[in-house]
Amino acid sequence: MSAISQEFAPPFKLIAPFFILGGLFYLVASFFVFGFSLEDASQFSPKTIAFVHLFLLGFVMMTIFGAMAQLVPVVLEVGHFGVELFYAIWPLLLIGTLLMAFGFLYSPALLPYGGVVVLIAMMIFVMEIFMTISKVKKLTLVMSSVLIANIFLFFGIIVGLLMALSYAGTLSFDIPALLRSHIYLVIGGYINITIMGLSIVLVPMFTLSHSFSLKPLYIAIYMMSIGVVFVVLSTLFDGVILANIGYFLALTSQLSYIYIIYIIYKTRPRKDNDVYALSLMFAFFSLIMALVSGGAYFVFQNESLLLVALWLLFFGFFGFMITGHIYKIIPFLVWFERFSPLVGKQKVPMLVDMVPYNSSQAQLIFSAVGVLLVAFALLFGVEILISAGASFLVVGAFAFFRSMLYMINFNKEK
Amino acid sequence: MSMYTKEELFLAISTVIDPEVGFNLVEMGLIYDASSDDEGNVKVTMTLSTKACPLHQMIIQWVKEAVEKMADIKEVDIEVVWEPSWNITMADDNVKKALGA
Numbered sequence: 001m002s003a004i005s006q007e008f009a010p011p012f013k014l015i016a017p018f019f020i021l022g023g024l025f026y027l028v029a030s031f032f033v034f035g036f037s038l039e040d041a042s043q044f045s046p047k048t049i050a051f052v053h054l055f056l057l058g059f060v061m062m063t064i065f066g067a068m069a070q071l072v073p074v075v076l077e078v079g080h081f082g083v084e085l086f087y088a089i090w091p092l093l094l095i096g097t098l099l100m101a102f103g104f105l106y107s108p109a110l111l112p113y114g115g116v117v118v119l120i121a122m123m124i125f126v127m128e129i130f131m132t133i134s135k136v137k138k139l140t141l142v143m144s145s146v147l148i149a150n151i152f153l154f155f156g157i158i159v160g161l162l163m164a165l166s167y168a169g170t171l172s173f174d175i176p177a178l179l180r181s182h183i184y185l186v187i188g189g190y191i192n193i194t195i196m197g198l199s200i201v202l203v204p205m206f207t208l209s210h211s212f213s214l215k216p217l218y219i220a221i222y223m224m225s226i227g228v229v230f231v232v233l234s235t236l237f238d239g240v241i242l243a244n245i246g247y248f249l250a251l252t253s254q255l256s257y258i259y260i261i262y263i264i265y266k267t268r269p270r271k272d273n274d275v276y277a278l279s280l281m282f283a284f285f286s287l288i289m290a291l292v293s294g295g296a297y298f299v300f301q302n303e304s305l306l307l308v309a310l311w312l313l314f315f316g317f318f319g320f321m322i323t324g325h326i327y328k329i330i331p332f333l334v335w336f337e338r339f340s341p342l343v344g345k346q347k348v349p350m351l352v353d354m355v356p357y358n359s360s361q362a363q364l365i366f367s368a369v370g371v372l373l374v375a376f377a378l379l380f381g382v383e384i385l386i387s388a389g390a391s392f393l394v395v396g397a398f399a400f401f402r403s404m405l406y407m408i409n410f411n412k413e414k
Numbered sequence: 415m416s417m418y419t420k421e422e423l424f425l426a427i428s429t430v431i432d433p434e435v436g437f438n439l440v441e442m443g444l445i446y447d448a449s450s451d452d453e454g455n456v457k458v459t460m461t462l463s464t465k466a467c468p469l470h471q472m473i474i475q476w477v478k479e480a481v482e483k484m485a486d487i488k489e490v491d492i493e494v495v496w497e498p499s500w501n502i503t504m505a506d507d508n509v510k511k512a513l514g515a
Contacts, residue, residue: 204464344479350431
C-alpha cells in the first residue's frame with residue numbers, strides 16, 4: 001500500500017486567519033480601485049505600487065500561505081516540519097503588508113520596517129517549507145515545483161527588501177532595474193509556479209480527470225524557471241536580449257500550462273459548471289487575455305497594454321484561481337473538522353451543501369464584470385469605467401467574504 | 415467457505431459516501447474486490463480517485479467500520495492499490511450520467 005500521509009493536517013483554527021484576512025484584503029483592494037484615476041495608471045505610481053502590494057501580499061500570498069499549510073502534507077506526502085510556525089506567519093504578514101501599503105502611500109520611511117517584517121514572515125514560511133521538503137525521499141514533478149517556487153520566493157523577497165531600503169533612501173540601488181527581477185522572481189517564479197503545481201493536483205481531483213500526460217506541466221515549470229533566471233540575469237548584466245529570451249520563455253511556459261489545463265478540462269468526467277468550474281474558466285480567460293495584451297505591449301510599446309495585462313493577470317487570473325479554490329478548500333477543511341467524526345453516526349452534509357449558491361454566484365458575476373470594466377477603462381482611457389468597475393468589484397468582494405464566513409460557520413452549533 | 419459473499423460485503427461498503435462527489439464508493443467503482451473466510455476475516459481491495467486524496471486515511475477507516483458492523487466480523491484488512499488506476503469508466507451508469515460523463 002502506498003502510504004499517503006495526511007495525519008499531520010493542521011487544525012482549521014490555524015488556517016482560518018489566513019483565509020479571513022485574505023478575504024478582507026480582497027475587499028480592501030477592491031475598495032482601493034475607487035481611489036484610482038487614469039493619472040495614477042502607471043506601473044511606477046505610489047498608488048499602483050501600494051495597491052499591488054495590498055492585493056498580492058494581503059490577498060494572494062496570505063491565502064496561498066494558508067492553503068499551503070493544508071496542502072503541503074497532501075502534495076509532499078509528509079507531515080509539516082513545524083506547522084505551529086504558521087501561527088507566527090499571518091500576524092507578521094498582516095503587519096508588514098499594512099506598513100508597506102502605508103509606506104508607499106504616505107511615508108517611504110515605513111517601507112524598510114514593512115519590508116523587514118514581510119521578509120521575516122516569508123523567511124519563516126520558506127524555511128518551514130524547505131525543512132518539510134527535506135523529509136521527502138523522492139521528489140515528484142509537483143513536489144519539485146514547490147521547491148523551485150520557494151527558492152524563487154527566497155530570492156524575490158531579498159530583492160524586494162533591497163528595493164524597499166532604496167525606496168526609503170537607506171540604500172541607493174537602481175529601483176527600476178531591481179523591479180524587473182523582483183516581479184519575475186515573486187510573480188513568475190513563486191506565484192505562477194505554485195499555482196501551476198498545486199492546480200495540477202487540485203483541478204483533476206475536483207474534476208475527476210485522469211490519464212493525461214504531465215509533459216506540458218514539466219515544460220511549463222522549467223520554461224518559467226529558466227525564463228525567470230534569464231530576466232534576473234538581464235538586470236545584473238543589463239542585457240536586453242537576455243530579458244527578451246526570459247519573456248519569451250515565460251510566455252511559452254504559460255501557453256504550455258494553459259494547454260494542460262485545457263486537456264484536463266476537455267477530458268473531465270465531471271461536467272457540472274459549479275462556481276469552482278466557472279471561476280477557473282474566467283481565470284483562464286483572463287490569463288489568455290493578459291498574454292494577448294502583454295504581447296501587444298511588446299509590439300506597440302503602449303503602457304496601457306502592459307497595465308491591462310497586469311490587471312488581468314492579478315485580479316482576473318490570480319484572483320479567480322484563488323476565490324474558485326476557496327469554494328473547495330474551506331468546505332473541505334470545515335467538513336473534515338466538524339463533520340467527519342460524525343460519519344456513520346448521523347447524517348452529514350456533502351461538501352457542495354456548504355457552499356452558499358446565491359452569494360458565490362453573485363461574487364463570480366460581480367467580480368468578473370468588475371475585472372472586465374476596469375480592463376476596458378485602462379485600455380480605452382475611460383475614467384468613469386474605473387469607478388463602475390470598482391463598484392462591481394466591491395459588491396463581488398462583499399459577496400465573497402460573506403460566502404467565506406457562511407462556509408466557515410456552517411452548522412457551527414452542531 | 416466464506417462467511418459473506420462479495421455482494422454482501424459490497425452492500426455494506428456502499429454505505430460509505432464520498433463527501434466531495436456525493437456517491438458511495440461502490441457505485442464510484444472504487445472497491446475492486448472483497449472477500450471473507452469462514453472465521454470472519456475480511457479482505458477489501460480498493461483504490462481512490464486520486465493519490466492526493468486528503469481523506470485517504472479517513473475513507474479507509476470508514477470502509478473498515480462499515481464492514482465491522484456486519485455480524486461476527488473478526489478482522490478487516492484493507493489494501494489500497496493504484497493499479498489499475500481508477501477512471502470514470504469504472505463507475506456505475508447512474509454516476510456517469512449524474513456527472514455528465
